[in-house]
Amino acid sequence: MQASLARSLQTSRGPLLTHRTRTATLSGHCYHSRARQTLAPTLVTMGYRSSAREAISDAYHTVRRRRHADTPRHHAKEKIAIIGSGNWGSAIAMLVGQNVLTHPDSFDDHVPMYVHEEEINGRKLTEIINEEHENVKYLPGIKLPDNVQAIPDLAEAVDGATALIFVLPHQFIPSICRDLRGKIPKHGVKAISLIKGVDVKGTNIAIFADVIESLLNVSCSALSGANIADEVAKGAFSETTVGYRRKVDGVMWQKLFQNENFHVQIIDDVAGVSLCGALKNVVAVAAGFSDGLGWGNNSKAAIMRIGLLEMKKFSMEFFQGVRPETFVQESAGVADLITTCFGGRNRKCAEAYVKTGKPFDVLEKQLLNGQKLQGVETAREVHNFLQARGRVDEYPLFRTVYEIAYKSLEPSKITAKL
Numbered sequence: 001m002q003a004s005l006a007r008s009l010q011t012s013r014g015p016l017l018t019h020r021t022r023t024a025t026l027s028g029h030c031y032h033s034r035a036r037q038t039l040a041p042t043l044v045t046m047g048y049r050s051s052a053r054e055a056i057s058d059a060y061h062t063v064r065r066r067r068h069a070d071t072p073r074h075h076a077k078e079k080i081a082i083i084g085s086g087n088w089g090s091a092i093a094m095l096v097g098q099n100v101l102t103h104p105d106s107f108d109d110h111v112p113m114y115v116h117e118e119e120i121n122g123r124k125l126t127e128i129i130n131e132e133h134e135n136v137k138y139l140p141g142i143k144l145p146d147n148v149q150a151i152p153d154l155a156e157a158v159d160g161a162t163a164l165i166f167v168l169p170h171q172f173i174p175s176i177c178r179d180l181r182g183k184i185p186k187h188g189v190k191a192i193s194l195i196k197g198v199d200v201k202g203t204n205i206a207i208f209a210d211v212i213e214s215l216l217n218v219s220c221s222a223l224s225g226a227n228i229a230d231e232v233a234k235g236a237f238s239e240t241t242v243g244y245r246r247k248v249d250g251v252m253w254q255k256l257f258q259n260e261n262f263h264v265q266i267i268d269d270v271a272g273v274s275l276c277g278a279l280k281n282v283v284a285v286a287a288g289f290s291d292g293l294g295w296g297n298n299s300k301a302a303i304m305r306i307g308l309l310e311m312k313k314f315s316m317e318f319f320q321g322v323r324p325e326t327f328v329q330e331s332a333g334v335a336d337l338i339t340t341c342f343g344g345r346n347r348k349c350a351e352a353y354v355k356t357g358k359p360f361d362v363l364e365k366q367l368l369n370g371q372k373l374q375g376v377e378t379a380r381e382v383h384n385f386l387q388a389r390g391r392v393d394e395y396p397l398f399r400t401v402y403e404i405a406y407k408s409l410e411p412s413k414i415t416a417k418l
């Protein structure tokens with residue numbers, strides 16, 4: 001059983017593991033019997049494992065890996081692969097492409113980037129990126145370093161990589177991970193999720209760092225923060241937060257991403273970092289409704305305050321080990337909420353929803369030029385999960401965003417239940 005899933009997967013009976021049983025599980029003592037009874041079947045239920053035997057075997061190897069995780073070994077260079085090339089994926093490619101050259105002792109200088117191929121005016125996007133060193137569709141006007149290579153074949157992009165950066169809209173992650181299975185080594189590879197979303201199946205919910213760990217058997221950190229991609233790409237000062245499982249990984253990711261204008265804090269809270277990134281998108285939709293109604297700054301500030309409390313309450317209720325201070329002290333928490341409620345795509349589309357009355361899928365196409373709206377989908381997923389758990393009424397802002405987006409509730413009712 002993956003120890004990380006033990007932290008975050010839930011059953012209808014509530015949290016799977018207490019802190020004490022989790023500690024024992026991580027040290028291997030009660031692992032087999034506990035996994036057999038509860039955790040392995042949950043993985044199978046969520047579709048991440050085809051059998052309990054497979055889940056138990058994976059968990060055994062995860063526990064062994066973690067026991068040795070912080071033991072320094074050889075200092076081979078990390079070989080990076082970026083999986084994703086959208087707006088944030090391209091900004092990260094720019095940053096990482098530059099940084100591997102700054103740290104030649106730590107990182108291989110070649111940075112392959114998986115690109116979901118498409119044609120732009122009769123030319124392949126990969127061809128344009130590799131010849132002009134610019135992602136003209138998703139990050140126009142920003143030059144990528146020459147050592148970033150766009151690759152349309154997923155297996156080729158990750159070939160030989162020891163450190164995988166997942167940066168795709170969340171709806172594509174399960175299928176990408178399934179495509180990757182068997183294509184990366186069983187040992188020695190680590191990953192980081194830059195994805196802002198959650199994976200919901202009935203009464204179960206998981207962060208994508210856990211989905212990636214489970215499907216690929218790699219240790220997965222998470223990065224999230226107040227990071228509007230265009231601003232980061234232009235070099236404007238920003239901060240971000242990396243949540244790590246093993247400090248040694250957190251330090252490595254910090255070295256890879258940090259530069260003088262992009263500051264990286266590392267903390268021991270993968271779930272908190274991931275959930276802040278996912279749930280702030282729902283609050284940003286509410287903020288956009290408020291903007292569309294022309295309600296002004298006081299209303300938006302109130303929505304943000306209430307939204308932050310629901311984000312924290314939800315995370316603490318359904319995930320083990322989340323740190324409350326992540327929500328108020330880290331870039332992933334309050335800072336990301338602020339930037340997204342003022343400058344993000346979710347806010348923008350929700351404002352247009354109120355002003356034009358057009359459906360969100362139409363607005364996504366018209367306003368985002370292929371980029372993906374995450375908050376409306378996350379509002380639906382969170383609502384379905386809360387409904388399955390009988391907890392919808394406890395989260396009135398999340399509920400109202402869902403009802404406006406999916407049940408034709410008047411946007412002016414956004415504060416009616418608060």
Ligand SMILES: NC(=O)c1ccc[n+]([C@@H]2O[C@H](COP(=O)([O-])OP(=O)(O)OC[C@H]3O[C@@H](n4cnc5c(N)ncnc54)[C@H](O)[C@@H]3O)[C@@H](O)[C@H]2O)c1
Pocket residue numbers: 084085086087088089090115116117138167168169170172194195196197227228229230370371372373374
């Ligand atoms: N853009 C930002 O400012 C920003 C900042 C921080 C975090 N994020 C998060 O990073 C993640 C990735 O966002 P983004 O902005 O890079 O992406 P994006 O919104 O620009 O999404 C478009 C990407 O999805 C790809 N795509 C389309 N169909 C696909 C398919 N069937 N399979 C695989 N890929 C497909 C496209 O090729 C493109 O690369 C999201 O979870 C987002 O919330 C975004």
Ligand SMILES: O=P(O)(O)OC[C@H](O)CO
Pocket residue numbers: 196225226227228229281284336339340343344345346347374
């Ligand atoms: O444009 P959004 O709303 O997807 O938000 C972008 C980033 O997540 C902000 O940190």
